Amino acid sequence: MSSFGRLATFLLQNGFLVVLAAVFAFFAIFTNTFLASGNLIDMLHAMSPLMTISAGLALVVMAGKLDISVGSVAFVAASVGTLLMTRLGCPPLLALAAALSAGALLGALNGFIVVVLGVNPLITTLGTMIAFRGVGLQLTNAQVERLPEGVRELGNWSVGPFFGDTLIALAIVLAVDLLHRRTIFGRQLTAIGNGEDVARRIGMPVDRLVFVAFVLSGALAAVGGVLDTLQIGAISAYLGKGLEFNAVAVIVVGGVSLFGGRGRILSSVVLGALMFELIRNGLNHLGANPYAYRLVSGAVIFAAMYADALKSRVRRAAVGAPAPGEA
Amino acid sequence: MTEAAYLSMQGLSKAYPGVVALRAANLEVRRGEAVALMGANGAGKSTLMNVLGGVTAPDAGSITIDGSPVRLRTARDALAHGIAFVHQELAMLPSMTVAENVFADGFPTRFGIVDGATMRRDAAELLVRLGCNLPTDLAVETLGPGDRQMVEIARALRRAPRIVIFDEPTSSLTNNEKRRLFEIVQGLKRDGVAIIYITHFVDEIFEICDRVTVMRSGSTVATRAIAETSPTEIVRLMLGEADSGERLADEASSAGPLLLEVSGLCGGILRDIDFSLRAGEIVGLWGLLGSGRTELMRALIGLDPIDAGALRWRAADELRPVTPNELHQIAGIVTEDRRGEGLLLPLSTRANLSLASLRSLLTPLGLIDRNKEEGLAADLIGRLHIMVSGSAQAVGTLSGGNQQKVVVGRWLATEPRLFLLDEPTRGLDVGAKSEILKLTAALARAGAAVLVISSEPEELMRICDRYLVMSRGRLTAQMPGSATRAELLSAVSATPLRMSAA
């Protein structure tokens, strides 16, 4: 292979890390405040809800499907929990349980539509994304609802130098990663992502597995919504808006393929979320136009998806298999 | 009479609407013996194996294993009775490791977690026993087809099956890998496993099989001990004693000018293909399944990539270099799979017929001229005697023969000078077959060069001016139009000869 070819292959496989390092270096050099340790802690804190939601989404993507309703699920679940506390005076733990159940239930609804009704997951979650947001808006009447006093303080809970929710999020991502790599469930999901027909031929209960993946995605989206609400201290109609896209971006940029079946969840989610948080935080410190973030992150996502598609084509060409849509 | 059969399938019948797949078929295998199961496409081998695998329920017949009758209703039943398949189409999970693929249908666990260490160790053991030293944490996608097959075999053997079926195992293997596979089969025989070996390569079965069962048209036509038969006899049994129909094409008296010249074509399984085609001649591409005939046609028009080789096509009175994509724009191709790759089933007959000719049916404004289109459709329907109630009839509702005529018709409309036909009469009744063959002859009379693939030598003999014989991706012989059926059969049953001069 020519040296150019070798460079290209290296970039394709590890380009992400290179870019991450470059971005970090860029902001470290060009701002004063970026490198302060407090800032790094803050970044991890801000990343926590996104990491949690991305972990759940990663399971669904690993099985070769997609769930773009996670932002709306986060919103509904967090609304349910919050309203139970503020309107009905529920104790926080019960409200938390309700929020998680709500998320799981909505995930189950997604799973039902995909597996039982056989509707394409893209359309399903596009529809539920809008429908669920409607539900949430109806519940909260699009008003901001502040968390009760005692609960609101939880948002600042820290363990040592780190924020509590950072540790929770990391623990969750670790748990999901272990689920993916070391349990039969995780291995079978990966198998489905490799080839649903092959998985069926081997005898795996594909429908059941996909359903459970959606339930987990919903439950973890709920957790993410809860964490986000705790950080802000209130529920607002904008919670989770666009979050689904950020979660997809995190996963793709981090290396989990949208075609399914490959990637490491722990490194993808953490590094992917870090990438976007770096950009956001760095642009902030640079005093840049706040809207630049969307543009820059959009460009990063596009590049990552292109790399994903390119890698997929290279793989398929090596085997001689047709592209999706060609056969 | 030697020992009783370990597996005995008797009198199995299965009919689908319109097709009888199995007609009282039989198969017996003893412990420690390898029985070759042979038969042409559609002979019933797959259906019989589906019955054995619990995928298809037979209408009649019985299966006995080790003396007791069994009912195989599901794939699990088959597994439970010690039946394992190594399919032609490997069920691989590309991004996952060798160990994971071997244990994909039963991951070992410890306290609820997948036990990676045990998995890797046991997989390595299984592979070593197969004579394979693959590191078990390699991703399967990095392996070649031979190694992947080892993984598939390891998966099949994991449960210590008593009956193993190999389905076309050697199509993509190198010689060394084939040796390795044969040793595995011998090893299994020594362990007392009953083996069914399905292949189209007649020479192979003489190396590792003890008996051969030949199927044709859904029944078992013969069972022979390998030592008591010959490749020619087997091929004859497979293809039957059909009468050749009448000759349908005039001998190309003096073939026209050279239209296509292929040199050194390599790609996929194809190796060093050299041949040429003249205007007005019909050349039969003859060989058994897996010989690369379809691959050759697809490579010629760029549906599959080629690694090396030169194509030249006659333009303005001389042969000029041409790419496969350019050839695609000149040639008409009737693929093997008319429903999957030939027709757009929900569209009308008219739309299917005109699809490749749309650019010549336009009004000055660039819209499709409906009258011209209807005219084209009506003309083709009439010329080819396509039985439709109107050109608007959806092509998916036509009979197989008429569907095939639509595919041919589509290309006829483009007046191609090169016609590639891959199994054009497959699945058609006798009358339709004759009609398609006559059409093919007419194409050549009109000056095109025609290349035809068929698995029925009688068919080829009705229209071909000469034959190109393929085996395992190479052109192994050229035979004149005067070749007899026996000569054609022996050309494919012997081990590959060097190509003789035409």
Added chain:
Amino acid sequence: MGASVGQAESRRAGRWSGVDAKLGVTAALLLVILVVLLVLAPSFFRPNNLVNVLVQTSSLGLMAVGMAPVMIAGGIDLSSPANMALGAVLGAMFMQAGGNPVVGCLIMVVAATLVGLLNGVAVALLGMIPFVVTLATMTVATGAAVWLTHSVSVSGFPDSFYDVLLARLGGIPVSVYVLIAAVIILGAAMNGTPFGRYLYAIGINPRAARVARVPVRAATCASYAVSGLMAGLTAVLLSARLGSASANMGNDGVVLDVVSACVVGGVSIYGGSGYVTGAALGALVITLLSNNLNLLGVSYYLNLMTKGVVIIGFVALDGLRRRAS
């Protein structure tokens, strides 16, 4: 020799194929809604209101009509409303700075078409998944629009802009004529040109299309460009109607409406079937649903839920029908 019974039946089946049946369902749905309105809110049928409804339908309809070819070829374009917003914003900013309104309109159309082309290249040449690519484009386009405008809507169009675009001919506004023209032209293109046939073929069976010498990549790419073009036209008309352009013109509620309009109009998400006319009718249905749920006192939020259910329902039915056949 007379055709056999079977053949006659197949001919009937061929004529009243699934798509015509689906157009029938859409028309029936439309009828039901109109009847309900007649009974519950007869004021709907005042000429003034009818015209308003048509005008509202025209923007959704133009985008749906542009999306239909993409879906027919088996793809999807989620970025259409975002492209529209971006184009609108760019052209508006140009005009606000004193630029010629004709050039301003041209900028709107060209910008959106270019983004469409970008989608087309990504899907057809780079082999990316349409859903995700257009989702990404949607975000980038919205982000760019937000950035350029700082989330403030842009106005200050010259009078000539409004004079032409808000004019009425025979009492019917220009935008409705534009929609009708688009339906006719694109409809003719899809039914009567090779390009249209190619798109149907690709949507039905891309492998067979390729063997039949259909220029799959070029046609697919072009379909996305068409979608962009329609988004650009929508940008022009909608900016005129609203009197301003903003990044919010293309929020994700609009995307769902566009896809719903196509799906309800009989354009299958799986490709290969549906008519441009159906997409326009579907847009009418969706507009009526949106407006009139309001009229009937249904909250906006319930509205959202209904839309989600509608789109999932239609696609589920489509899938069930496909599996049955």
